[in-house]
Amino acid sequence: MAEQRESHLWKWLLCTPALLVLVLAASGPLFIVLAYSFLTPGTMGGVRWEFSTEGWFRVFLQRDIFDPDEVRWNQAHLTIFWRSISLSLQTTIICAVLGFPTAWFIATRPPHRRALWLFLITIPFWTNLLIRTFAIQELIRNNGTINTLLMRTGIIDSPIQMMFTDFAVLLGMAYVFMPLMVLPLYAAMDKLDFRLVEAGYDLYASRIKVLWYVILPLVKPGFIAGSILVFIPSIGAYVTPRVLGGGRTMMLGNLIALQFGQGRNWPLGAALAVVMLVIVVTTLVLYLRWANREGGQVRV
Amino acid sequence: MFRRSYSVSHLPGFGFVAILTFLMLYLPILVLVIFSFNAGVSQSIWEGFSLQWYEAAFRNRQVRDVSIRSLWLAATAAGIATMVATLAALGTTRTGRFPGQTMIYALINQPLMVPEVVTGVALLIFVAAIKVQTGYTGMGYLVAAHTAFCIPFAYLPIRARLETMDINLERAAADLYATPLQAFRYITLPLLVPGILAGFMLGFVISLDTVVITEFVKSAGQDTLPTYMLGQLRRTVTPEMNAIATLFLALSLMIVTAFFLITRKRGA
Amino acid sequence: MKDQTARDSVEIEITGLSKVFGQGAAAFSALSDIDLTIRTGEFFTLLGPSGCGKTTLLRVIAGFEQPSTGSLRINGREVAGKGPNARPVNTVFQNYALFPHMSVADNIGFGLKMLGKPRAEVAATTADMLRLVKMEEMAERKPAQISGGQQQRVALARALAPRPRVLLLDEPLSALDLKLRKEMQGELKRLQAETGITFIFVTHDQEEALTMSDRVAVMSAGRILQLGSPHEIYHAPRERFVADFIGDTNFMELPVARLEKGGAFVTLPGGSETRAELPEGLTPVIGEKVTVVIRPEQVQMAPPDAAEMTGTVESATFFGTDTHVHLRLSDGQGFILRRQNSARTEEPAPGAVMGLKLSPGALRVLRD
Known part of the structure; x- marks a missing residue:
């Protein structure tokens, strides 16, 4: 078996350069974040090397300014957590509601056309997220395309405030993450055996019933995969809420960044980052468990 | 009827x-x-x-600088990422399970799972510590961060290509007296080229798009095109920004189209 | 064993060879205790169902797998432990494994190029090989631009070009349709005769093995069960597996009535006694049951007074040149008879009673 061990060594050697880069510049620093979350903030940012659980304490709680023994819920943080989760779920639902018909539309095109439609979905996926967010901003600004059009046609007198609202963030995220829902849904529909749909109609089911009892159960894995693919980047979103939401509608990502900027509380920021990571990893683990139980293929 | x-x-x-x-x-x-x-x-x-906004963009020295930096960074990071990803793909495909395989996959795919903002602040902390120790403030940090982020994207098409490649081809080469190195040089590598090209392109596009990680890792004067745009968006935006964005889109579009053509034409 | 004298020099000698995959509880023994001698210039076939170890044995000979124990000599030199590029052996792969990015000519010349032959020699041999497999016109095509049968020829030419001592063929005809397969069978025999190279051929198709080979080794579960000429394998199977795998066979459990030199008399259903050939070294106990076999075409219909036993027709299946008649013997055992057809023969009706006569010497006792 020495021969086998030698070939394992070769595999590891081939992977070493990639792993080195990944550990140094991606995975390793995550552990440093964990360590920093237990330190004391420095006055000008950074940390002092003194152990403290204050960073973790402040994730959900806060002390009264005058009486440090009086502990209250940190309402501002709770609001941001709730907004992050709520907006991410809403984004996922919007993407699912619009993405399902879209994926179905692509999957039912003639085979030679399908590639083109699929390409049209993939293009936004590969184009810069910042630019797409910028495009949305241009539409919904107070003197942006939509408001200008509405005012010029006399429908409204003063611009509708859309920027810096939850709506803006939701619109932006649904817009930028839509392809992530359509692609796995399409993959599931592509594998769908249309004879099963025919069998459903043959057995007297109406269109709605075929959709509910035949199609949806069969493409469920695509639905779940798409939801995960939309939910995870939504929870981690930073650019879209920063540009469209501004300081008033912060999400978790912006709260984290704030601690490393004006907040000057690196340990709190590190603790928040760990919380975000835990949410993401938990979601992923739940998904992988589900996928393994279903015996379906896991596409990452 | x-x-x-x-x-x-x-x-x-x-x-x-x-x-x-x-x-x-x-x-x-x-x-x-x-x-x-x-x-x-x-x-x-x-x-x-x-075309005045395009002229304005071209005349804008800062835009020129950040664009060149972005392209240089994307080429460097995607280049390194493609090289190491090719090696890793050779090590991890067409083999049975081997000890540590799951860990290697987890590490390679990790940048895809972890939110960019988390990786960003992690790198911010790490880089700050190294800067204090070494005093080095060059582009190395950005290159390393972008390379790590590009690896999973570069790895995917290379691995896909390898997996569809018939392992009997290399066996046939060995059977016809090729040494392992010759088999790689004459058989594996030429057949892998489309995958490597595709991997490089994906890595290039991903590096060009990366804004959050760059924002946290960059030192003063290391803005890339996306972080420059992000900074500008806070102000009143003129159509000059549209022109820059359009050019940027056109570049991405060209690369993505080329990527699709490569993977479709030569694909299995 | 035809012209053994002309072909008695040993090409490959395998002794005590075994191959185990995995380790511990998951260990799987793919080959055990293989002893095998292959002669120079013979067309040797490894025959068996999928998973029997025939392809593993071929891969061990080629050098893609190393044996766990035992020795493997090619032309007198021990090669166990050596890689495929250090053995005078070339392989024709099941899916041909032609290099898709090289032309037909470059594919054929690849082995010689790797051996470091001068360019002129590579070109000359490539041209010879193209002529040998009648592919001169296609030299500059890519593998994807030629048909399956043509790819097969190129794979053959590529493996023959370096003039190996032994050519290994891993089910090379299985991807071809029936007509092309028949054509290539003849082609392979011709190439072997012209080149004089030892061919080791792996197949699960018993008919292919019987028609093409000088000798056949029947394998099952990692072992060689029987080795011999196609005639021996077909007419004198030693074990139930061999008899069952090759052709249609009737098995009967019959008591031994008495022994004779080299044979045993068994009692047929209905009471008559007949002689069955005994395999070497087997002495059954009188009165106990043994398994005997007889091929369906070695049984004839006979009038009841001349019959050795009788059976009731259950069904008959018409195959054109012959009809397979499924019978139930008087003791309840099933039996198949293959009857040659002519325009005038009538199909047997279910329920009819039929007299049967066995060809002399066709009944054999099996080692169980």
């Missing part, structure tokens, strides 16, 4: 929603591109065709 046959794939309203979704995906970008050619300063009122 002719009647339309019963279409089993038809679901009422789905086509309408699909078209709406496609419009929603493309309309904002279209508006952005159109107003980059506007003669006026407005982003909502068309005042005639003009």
Whole structure:
């Protein structure tokens, strides 16, 4: 078996350069974040090397300014957590509601056309997220395309405030993450055996019933995969809420960044980052468990 | 009497929603591109065709600098990522399970799972510590961060290519007296080229798009095109930004199209 | 064993060879205790169902797998432990494994190029090989631009070009349709005769093995069960598996009535006694049951007074040149008879009673 061990060594050697880069510049620093979350903030940012659980304490709680023994819920943080989760779920639902018909539309095109439609979905996926967010901003600004059009046609007198609202963030995220829902849904529909749909109609089911009892159960894995693919980047979103939401509608990502900027509380920021990571990893683990139980293929 | 046959794939309203979704995906970008050619300063009122904003963008020294930095960074990071990803793909495909395989996969795919903002602040902390220790403030940090982020994207098409490659081809080469190195040089590598090219392109596009990680890792004067744009978006934006965005989009579009052509034509 | 004298020099000698995959509880023994001698210039076939170890044995000979124990000599030199590029052996792969990015000519010349032959020699040999497999016109095509049968020829030419001592063929005809397969069978025999190279051929198709080979080794579960000429394998199977795998066979459990030199008399259903050939070294106990076999075409219909036993027709299946008659013997055992057809023969009706006569010497006792 020495021969086998030698070939394992070769595999590891081939992977070493990639792993080195990944550990140094991606995975390793995550552990440093964990360590920093237990330190004391420095006055000008950074940390002092003194152990403290204050960073973790402040994730959900806060002390009264005058009486440090009086502990209250940190309402501002709770609001941001709730907004992050709520907006991410809403984004996922919007993407699912619009993405399902879209994926179905692509999957039912003639085979030679399908590639083109699929390409049209993939293009936004590969184009810069910042630019797409910028495009949305241009539409919904107070003197942006939509408001200008509405005012010029006399429908409204003063611009509708859309920027810096939850709506803006939701619109932006649904817009930028839509392809992530359509692609796995399409993959599931592509594998769908249309004879099963025919069998459903043959057995007297109406269109709605075929959709509910035949199609949806069969493409469920695509639905779940798409939801995960939309939910995870939504929870981690930073650019879209920063540009469209501004300081008033912060999400978790912006709260984290704030601690490393004006907040000057690196340990709190590190603790928040760990919380975000835990949410993401938990979601992923739940998904992988589900996928393994279903015996379906896991596409990452 | 002719009647339309019963279409089993038809679901009422789905086509309408699909078209709406496609419009929603493309309309904002279209508006952005159109107003980059506007003669006026407005982003909502068309005042005639003009290339003035493109001229302005080209004359803007800062835009030129950040663009060159972005392209250089993307090429360097994607280049390194493609090289190491190729080696890793050779090590991890077409083999049975081996000890540590799951860990290697987890490490390679990790940048895809962890939110960019988390990786960003992690790198911020790490880089700050190294800067204090070494005093080095060059582009090395950005190159390393982008390379790590590009690896999973570069790895995917290379691995896909390897997996569809018949392992008997290399066996046949060995059978015909090729040494392992010759088999790699004459058989594996030439057949892998489309995958490597595709991997490089994906890595390049991903590096060009990366804004959050760059934002946290960059030192002063190391803005890339995306972080420059992110900074500018806070101010009142002129169509010069549309022009820059349009050029940026065009570049991404060209690379992605080339990527699709490569993977489709030579794909299995 | 035809012209053994002309072909008695040993090409490959395998002794005590075994191959185990995995380790511990998951260990799987793919080959055990293989002893095998292959003669120079013979067309040797490894025959068996999928998973029997025939392909593993071929891969061990080629050098893609190393044996766990035992020795493997090619032309007198021990090669166990050496890689495929250090053995005078070339392989024709099941899916041909032609290099898709090289032309037909470059594919054929690849082995010689790797051996470091001068360019002129590579070109000359490539041209010879193209002529040998009648592919001169296609030299500059890519593998994807030629048909399956043509790819097969190129794979053969590529493996023959370096003039190996032994050519290994891993089910090379299985991807071809029936007509092309028949054509290529003849082609392979011709190439072997012209080149004089030892061919080791792996197949699961018993008919292919019987028609093409000088000798056949029947394998099952990692062992060689029987080795011999196609005639021996077909007419004198030693084990139930061999008899069952090759052709249609009737098995009967019959008591031994008495022994004779080299044979045993068994009692047929209905009471008559007949002689069955005994395999070497087997002495059954009188009165106990043994398994005997007889091929369906070695049984004839006979009038009841001349019959050795009788059976009731259950069904008959018409195959054109012959009809397979499924019978139930008087003791309840099933039996198949293959009857040659002519325009005048009538199909047997279910329920009819049929007299049967066995060809002399066709009944054999099996080692169980």
